[in-house]
Amino acid sequence: MTERALVLEHGGMHFDGVRAVEDVSLRLEPGEVLGLIGPNGSGKTTTLNMLSGVLRPSEGRILLDGVDVTRKPLRSRARDGLVRTFQSVKVFGRLTVEENIEAAALGAGMRRAEARRVAVETLSELGLEALAEVRADAVPAGQVRSVGIARAIALRPKYLLLDEPAAGQNEAEALELIRIIASFARERGLGVLLVEHDMTVVMGTCDRLHVLDSGQTVVSGDPETIRTDPQVIEIYFGKG
Numbered sequence: 001m002t003e004r005a006l007v008l009e010h011g012g013m014h015f016d017g018v019r020a021v022e023d024v025s026l027r028l029e030p031g032e033v034l035g036l037i038g039p040n041g042s043g044k045t046t047t048l049n050m051l052s053g054v055l056r057p058s059e060g061r062i063l064l065d066g067v068d069v070t071r072k073p074l075r076s077r078a079r080d081g082l083v084r085t086f087q088s089v090k091v092f093g094r095l096t097v098e099e100n101i102e103a104a105a106l107g108a109g110m111r112r113a114e115a116r117r118v119a120v121e122t123l124s125e126l127g128l129e130a131l132a133e134v135r136a137d138a139v140p141a142g143q144v145r146s147v148g149i150a151r152a153i154a155l156r157p158k159y160l161l162l163d164e165p166a167a168g169q170n171e172a173e174a175l176e177l178i179r180i181i182a183s184f185a186r187e188r189g190l191g192v193l194l195v196e197h198d199m200t201v202v203m204g205t206c207d208r209l210h211v212l213d214s215g216q217t218v219v220s221g222d223p224e225t226i227r228t229d230p231q232v233i234e235i236y237f238g239k240g
């Protein structure tokens, strides 16, 4: 039986002697929202880059529903259902938000009618209908990442990796956005890996958290376990 999960096994990433990530193993199941947290420089983005195919790990392997995709590039992983967002969102400024999403769906091989339907559907699923007819270059700065997320979700991925999706928004807006994504993910069986700095947002939305420090796993578990873990408390409140 094929195992349905996105798995990083003993992942390591070294840059010219800098050990950015060392022996990190994690597992994301369908319908689960997993928060990847840790202080600045702890290896979150590097881990996300390895999982998505931006970086090829120096060590370890990545399994997508049981298939080894370690050597597959980003685009090929996306076709297999593993999609990510980036911190900087590049849009076609002269097109509307809906047209931008449609373009992404077309680029992923959907026919025009299907791409149009998916674009409309995705905006409504994410509560972003008001942006549909807005030109992408006129979208308020705080909502540009939401356009990036809508574009990723329109590809109907099995696993979605979000790199600080709520940056630029205040805590209440961030909570609302991630809650919408989380409930969508649980309903549709989409696995979401979330890199996010705001602990209130993470604690209030994730099923499980994986904590990194200095490129290594500290602990992983449900939000309550993490909140009371002495090592996590030390990392977040004990330094400085």
Ligand SMILES: Nc1ncnc2c1ncn2[C@@H]1O[C@H](COP(=O)(O)OP(=O)(O)OP(=O)(O)O)[C@@H](O)[C@H]1O
Pocket: 015, 018, 019, 020, 021, 038, 039, 040, 041, 042, 043, 044, 045, 046, 047
């Ligand atoms: N291309 C690179 N070359 C050299 N070192 C790198 C490279 N990318 C990351 N690093 C180093 O790897 C470590 C982990 O960085 P990473 O960006 O993954 O951390 P992060 O947890 O995402 O940080 P932040 O929260 O600040 O975004 C850091 O020490 C960083 O300086």
